[in-house]
Amino acid sequence: MRTLEHPGVEELTLDAVLSALADPVRRTIVAQLDVGHEDQACIAFDLPVSKSTSTHHFRVLRDAGIIRQRYAGTAIRSSLRREDLDARFPGLLDAVLRG
Amino acid sequence: MRTLEHPGVEELTLDAVLSALADPVRRTIVAQLDVGHEDQACIAFDLPVSKSTSTHHFRVLRDAGIIRQRYAGTAIRSSLRREDLDARFPGLLDAVLRG
């Protein structure tokens, strides 16, 4: 099975997290994951960009440690790393999601 | 007396605020304002960039509504718009400052 690289909790940087969340498309992804679309494939998200651009944004979120991704057949299941983010930057994710 | 443009509370956008806070130099400014250097001139901040780059970063922070600036002689006094930010995006500033 194919695997995907994820940074550890202690590797999360405020710089990467804030840069990732500064993009509106990526905040849309995070918001949709927050309301429980964790079973969706990347392609099923409602995004105003092409497929390759989607891949780019999901990768940025994964590299920043904001989401976790694992293969499920040909698709990928994404989920929010809420606990890791709360442990490293308490209140940040909630504040952004509320905004 | 010269004046400076500031956005109103209702004009603050998450996009502008997060983009502004995504830069490490600007977070340094915000952090120094947070620990009570609000009497300092811009030039007195400990930043690893040139004077004109400083001007740029202070302007981005002001345009995003994160700081307030007013002239005091030839210098400028900057201060955090903590209450405005807390009203618009509760918990966000604290989370970033804690990180």
Next chain:
DNA sequence: GTCGTAGTACGAGGACTCTCGTACAAATCT
């Protein structure tokens, strides 16, 4: 008035980002 200080305006270089299309790889389904 002259000098010094604090900040701005402007332009430029370099890097990065967002976007896309096309071509491709990996797993699944028929």
Next chain:
DNA sequence: AGATTTGTACGAGAGTCCTCGTACTACGAC
């Protein structure tokens, strides 16, 4: 096996951002 689905790799174009130096303005001090 062949077709379909999902996502990736790659390259390219356009735009943005960070950085700087130089020249300039506004205010205050002497």
